[in-house]
Amino acid sequence: MSYQALKERVCAANKEINRVQLAILTWGNASEVDREAGVFAIKPSGVDYDEMTPDDIPIISLETGEKVEGKMNPSSDTETHWHLYRVFEDIGGVVHTHSTYATAWAQAHREIPCLGTTHADTFYGSIPCTRPLTQAEIEGAYELNTGKVIAEHFEKNGLKAGELPGVLVSSHAPFTWGTNAMKAVVNGRILEEVARMASITQELNPGIGAVDQYLMDKHYLRKHGANAYYGQN
Amino acid sequence: MSYQALKERVCAANKEINRVQLAILTWGNASEVDREAGVFAIKPSGVDYDEMTPDDIPIISLETGEKVEGKMNPSSDTETHWHLYRVFEDIGGVVHTHSTYATAWAQAHREIPCLGTTHADTFYGSIPCTRPLTQAEIEGAYELNTGKVIAEHFEKNGLKAGELPGVLVSSHAPFTWGTNAMKAVVNGRILEEVARMASITQELNPGIGAVDQYLMDKHYLRKHGANAYYGQN
Amino acid sequence: MSYQALKERVCAANKEINRVQLAILTWGNASEVDREAGVFAIKPSGVDYDEMTPDDIPIISLETGEKVEGKMNPSSDTETHWHLYRVFEDIGGVVHTHSTYATAWAQAHREIPCLGTTHADTFYGSIPCTRPLTQAEIEGAYELNTGKVIAEHFEKNGLKAGELPGVLVSSHAPFTWGTNAMKAVVNGRILEEVARMASITQELNPGIGAVDQYLMDKHYLRKHGANAYYGQN
Amino acid sequence: MSYQALKERVCAANKEINRVQLAILTWGNASEVDREAGVFAIKPSGVDYDEMTPDDIPIISLETGEKVEGKMNPSSDTETHWHLYRVFEDIGGVVHTHSTYATAWAQAHREIPCLGTTHADTFYGSIPCTRPLTQAEIEGAYELNTGKVIAEHFEKNGLKAGELPGVLVSSHAPFTWGTNAMKAVVNGRILEEVARMASITQELNPGIGAVDQYLMDKHYLRKHGANAYYGQN
Numbered sequence: 001m002s003y004q005a006l007k008e009r010v011c012a013a014n015k016e017i018n019r020v021q022l023a024i025l026t027w028g029n030a031s032e033v034d035r036e037a038g039v040f041a042i043k044p045s046g047v048d049y050d051e052m053t054p055d056d057i058p059i060i061s062l063e064t065g066e067k068v069e070g071k072m073n074p075s076s077d078t079e080t081h082w083h084l085y086r087v088f089e090d091i092g093g094v095v096h097t098h099s100t101y102a103t104a105w106a107q108a109h110r111e112i113p114c115l116g117t118t119h120a121d122t123f124y125g126s127i128p129c130t131r132p133l134t135q136a137e138i139e140g141a142y143e144l145n146t147g148k149v150i151a152e153h154f155e156k157n158g159l160k161a162g163e164l165p166g167v168l169v170s171s172h173a174p175f176t177w178g179t180n181a182m183k184a185v186v187n188g189r190i191l192e193e194v195a196r197m198a199s200i201t202q203e204l205n206p207g208i209g210a211v212d213q214y215l216m217d218k219h220y221l222r223k224h225g226a227n228a229y230y231g232q233n
Numbered sequence: 234m235s236y237q238a239l240k241e242r243v244c245a246a247n248k249e250i251n252r253v254q255l256a257i258l259t260w261g262n263a264s265e266v267d268r269e270a271g272v273f274a275i276k277p278s279g280v281d282y283d284e285m286t287p288d289d290i291p292i293i294s295l296e297t298g299e300k301v302e303g304k305m306n307p308s309s310d311t312e313t314h315w316h317l318y319r320v321f322e323d324i325g326g327v328v329h330t331h332s333t334y335a336t337a338w339a340q341a342h343r344e345i346p347c348l349g350t351t352h353a354d355t356f357y358g359s360i361p362c363t364r365p366l367t368q369a370e371i372e373g374a375y376e377l378n379t380g381k382v383i384a385e386h387f388e389k390n391g392l393k394a395g396e397l398p399g400v401l402v403s404s405h406a407p408f409t410w411g412t413n414a415m416k417a418v419v420n421g422r423i424l425e426e427v428a429r430m431a432s433i434t435q436e437l438n439p440g441i442g443a444v445d446q447y448l449m450d451k452h453y454l455r456k457h458g459a460n461a462y463y464g465q466n
Numbered sequence: 467m468s469y470q471a472l473k474e475r476v477c478a479a480n481k482e483i484n485r486v487q488l489a490i491l492t493w494g495n496a497s498e499v500d501r502e503a504g505v506f507a508i509k510p511s512g513v514d515y516d517e518m519t520p521d522d523i524p525i526i527s528l529e530t531g532e533k534v535e536g537k538m539n540p541s542s543d544t545e546t547h548w549h550l551y552r553v554f555e556d557i558g559g560v561v562h563t564h565s566t567y568a569t570a571w572a573q574a575h576r577e578i579p580c581l582g583t584t585h586a587d588t589f590y591g592s593i594p595c596t597r598p599l600t601q602a603e604i605e606g607a608y609e610l611n612t613g614k615v616i617a618e619h620f621e622k623n624g625l626k627a628g629e630l631p632g633v634l635v636s637s638h639a640p641f642t643w644g645t646n647a648m649k650a651v652v653n654g655r656i657l658e659e660v661a662r663m664a665s666i667t668q669e670l671n672p673g674i675g676a677v678d679q680y681l682m683d684k685h686y687l688r689k690h691g692a693n694a695y696y697g698q699n
Numbered sequence: 700m701s702y703q704a705l706k707e708r709v710c711a712a713n714k715e716i717n718r719v720q721l722a723i724l725t726w727g728n729a730s731e732v733d734r735e736a737g738v739f740a741i742k743p744s745g746v747d748y749d750e751m752t753p754d755d756i757p758i759i760s761l762e763t764g765e766k767v768e769g770k771m772n773p774s775s776d777t778e779t780h781w782h783l784y785r786v787f788e789d790i791g792g793v794v795h796t797h798s799t800y801a802t803a804w805a806q807a808h809r810e811i812p813c814l815g816t817t818h819a820d821t822f823y824g825s826i827p828c829t830r831p832l833t834q835a836e837i838e839g840a841y842e843l844n845t846g847k848v849i850a851e852h853f854e855k856n857g858l859k860a861g862e863l864p865g866v867l868v869s870s871h872a873p874f875t876w877g878t879n880a881m882k883a884v885v886n887g888r889i890l891e892e893v894a895r896m897a898s899i900t901q902e903l904n905p906g907i908g909a910v911d912q913y914l915m916d917k918h919y920l921r922k923h924g925a926n927a928y929y930g931q932n
Contacts, residue, residue: 024422024426025419025422025423027351044465045463045464045465046463046464046465047465072465073464073465076455076462076463098350098351100426100429100430100433101433103349103351103430104430104433104434104437105437106349107348107349107430107431107434107441108434108437108438108441109438109441110437110438115806115870116802116805116806116870116871116872117797117870117871117872118726118797118802118872132445132448133448135445135447138445138447138448138451139447139451142451142455171348171349171350171444171448172349172350173349173350173351186724189723189724190724193723193799196799197799197802197803197806198806199433199436199437200799200800200803200898201803201806201807202437203436203898203901203902204803204804204807204809204898204901205807205808205809208806208807208808211870212831212834212837214834214837214838215831215832215837215870218837218838218841222775222841229775230744230745230775231744231745231772232743232744232745232746232771232772257655257659258652258655258656260584277698278696278697278698279696279697279698280698305698306697306698309688309695309696331583331584333659333662333663333666334666336582336584336663337663337666337667337670338670339582340581340582340663340664340667340674341667341670341671341674342671342674343670343671365678365681366681368678368680371678371680371681371684372680372684375684375688404581404582404583404677404681405582405583406582406583406584432666432669432670435669435670436669490888490892491885491888491889493817510931511929511930511931512929512930512931513931538931539930539931542921542928542929564816564817566892566895566896566899567899569815569817569896570896570899570900570903571903572815573814573815573896573897573900573907574900574903574904574907575904575907576903576904598911598914599914601911601913604911604913604914604917605913605917608917608921637814637815637816637910637914638815638816639815639816639817665899665902665903668903669902
């Protein structure tokens with residue numbers, strides 16, 4: 001059986017979405033790319049997390065976006081994942097959920113400002129919110145265009161996917177990414193907690209603004225990059 | 234024993250209400266109809282979910298609304314379920330809970346606008362809130378009149394039960410429905426999560442309105458109807 | 467061993483407070499009275515729920531308020547329970563917790579208006595909030611005076627303990643009661659859920675007022691009194 | 700193996716942070732000092748709570764702040780803990796988390812006023828919020844300076860660490876302390892619950908102020924000090 005290890009990791013990451021309660025029912029999907037093999041693996045559409053096995057995980061060509069292995073239909077959001085892998089060349093896993101607070105910010109059409117160190121430890125700047133898709137974009141290749149509107153936002157604003165591992169799609173919900181599928185789930189958990197804290201913070205002090213750049217630098221850079229000193233490496 | 238499979242499904246759906254925490258104590262009830270047999274099965278009144286067995290489930294005549302089998306009293310809300318089965322001919326299961334956020338919207342006398350795709354995936358438009366019942370309606374056949382005020386709202390506003398599988402009864406709590414009892418529970422979970430997200434969204438952006446019709450169309454129709462492409466069918 | 471059954475019920479009710487998460491740490495206590503024997507049993511002070519056994523439960527004289535049996539110190543709130551048993555002659559159990567939403571309403575010095583049927587099913591009118599205790603009342607017999615200010619509020623406002631099984635003590639937290647200790651815990655759960663729903667409702671519609679008297683009558687009286695038709699009796 | 704008992708207590712306290720959900724992922728750390736031995740033990744940096752064993756716990760010199768035993772890197776927040784042990788001579792354990800509501804108050808740059816007895820039972824006055832650190836303090840010895848700004852706030856305002864076992868670091872998150880590591884965790888739980896209640900209270904009554912001094916005295920002093928009468932001692 002080919003791609004066995006990749007399917008196992010993607011199956012485990014999808015179950016983790018459910019275990020940490022980022023999604024009820026089937027409202028979330030995780031994928032992971034194998035760039036050498038030129039494929040990514042993704043959740044099958046509408047399948048319960050409890051019943052999912054690695055054999056159910058479809059394999060998609062990174063070049064064509066078409067399924068190359070697997071009996072089940074891939075997630076209806078497959079083309080969004082596909083586009084993100086093509087434009088963000090340093091990411092290895094993508095996760096989409098409808099986690100409560102992140103989705104509420106997306107529905108409110110608001111980016112999440114960096115209000116503290118919890119945010120700055122993982123997201124180097126505001127967590128962006130895309131522009132609404134146009135009627136033509138929605139009625140056309142909707143899922144592909146969702147990926148395109150994310151990429152457009154990052155490009156226009158000079159943002160780096162490696163420093164901002166997540167985004168809110170306006171009127172929809174969050175996408176997060178990471179070096180593999182499980183790390184993309186972890187970033188989804190962090191986004192949800194940061195969104196929840198930010199919502200409470202804004203009730204307690206509606207006028208509060210983003211933290212100073214030097215505090216954000218300190219926290220982001222003590223965990224990421226050449227001079228990081230967090231953890232055991 | 235007659236209606237055994239129906240009683241087992243209804244018993245399981247009632248326990249599911251409790252397992253997914255849509256109700257504490259005995260604050261929720263599920264029913265399912267067998268239209269060929271001309272009956273529906275419903276939770277007994279005031280019985281703990283943990284102790285309930287299929288044998289406890291009363292069977293009610295769809296024609297008369299009277300109990301035709303079972304030792305226990307049916308739910309005090311039985312006549313509401315009965316009326317919904319009679320007026321919404323394409324539904325197979327009904328669930329009533331006092332889930333927290335949906336009940337809060339009902340108490341606030343507000344319909345829940347469609348603020349995002351999570352909502353549009355299941356509810357094709359605002360989740361309606363009925364008018365208050367009059368004193369005469371409350372002091373008369375209260376539970377039957379609750380069903381009637383729901384039906385009146387759908388009829389007056391040209392709403393379809395198949396496209397809007399739930400409603401808020403003003404000053405009271407939600408009812409949801411589906412093709413069977415368990416799917417009505419799933420719609421109750423979705424309603425509660427949508428109500429929670431909408432409440433947070435409105436705090437973050439009080440002026441936000443419903444999503445564009447074409448986004449609602451896209452999400453509802455990719456999951457429902459002839460051109461649906463979500464899931465494995 | 468005397469009062470064994472009473473101690474077992476009170477021990478179980480205290481553990482239930484913790485199991486249903488009405489209190490963290492040791493922040494809640496339950497008691498139950500045996501009016502024929504002229505005593506009540508109550509939680510020992512500062513003891514973990516997990517480690518508590520029926521043997522730890524002190525027995526207090528209803529006449530003198532003094533401990534008549536047991537090695538451990540009774541709850542520091544014992545005199546509040548004692549006073550409530552003396553003035554509310556039809557109650558059998560009392561529970562005090564610091565459950566989150568009920569405590570927030572108490573801290574806000576606000577009674578909880580009856581905003582829906584969830585409330586009316588158990589509390590026949592607003593859940594009252596006492597006046598603040600005076601400096602003399604606090605520096606004197608504080609716990610006894612807490613009971614007195616509750617009784618004063620009910621008497622002055624013509625409220626009946628049998629119809630309103632709970633109260634908010636201003637700047638402090640809720641007390642609930644019932645026909646026995648376990649039913650007082652159930653009423654504590656209902657109060658907490660009603661307080662949570664009311665808080666969300668007020669955010670969604672700050673101007674919403676109490677429900678009509680006839681809706682409150684309908685719901686309270688279908689569950690309580692001579693013409694009740696809820697449950698199996 | 701030296702310091703075995705100390706390492707076991709610190710390992711247990713760190714696992715407790717996770718068990719009671721004060722931190723997700725690795726977002727919290729606990730330490731405990733042995734003043735006779737002149738050392739403290741602290742969580743290793745970036746290690747999962749589930750996998751942590753007492754052998755992983757580094758030992759730090761109270762005099763130099765340097766690691767004196769252990770293979771793993773200590774928490775990146777070690778110098779904050781170190782400074783607190785040096786300036787607050789009567790504390791035995793320190794805990795840092797990013798618990799949701801306490802962090803939101805820190806992000807809002809607001810101290811938590813004493814709004815009720817739940818607060819007064821443990822915190823004798825407002826839970827303070829430090830001034831923001833300056834750019835020089837952040838770019839210099841950041842973690843040490845975090846300890847210094849806490850100490851500065853207590854000294855300038857005449858606050859006693861023994862009466863106020865916690866603080867909010869502006870734009871960051873809470874630190875709590877106690878007579879040992881486990882009691883510092885307990886104070887972290889209380890701070891989080893108090894922060895949550897205060898946030899709800901302020902929504903229900905934005906103008907509410909702190910409780911009267913005599914109510915705060917009553918509750919704090921019935922649990923703490925020479926005339927305490929709570930518990931079994």
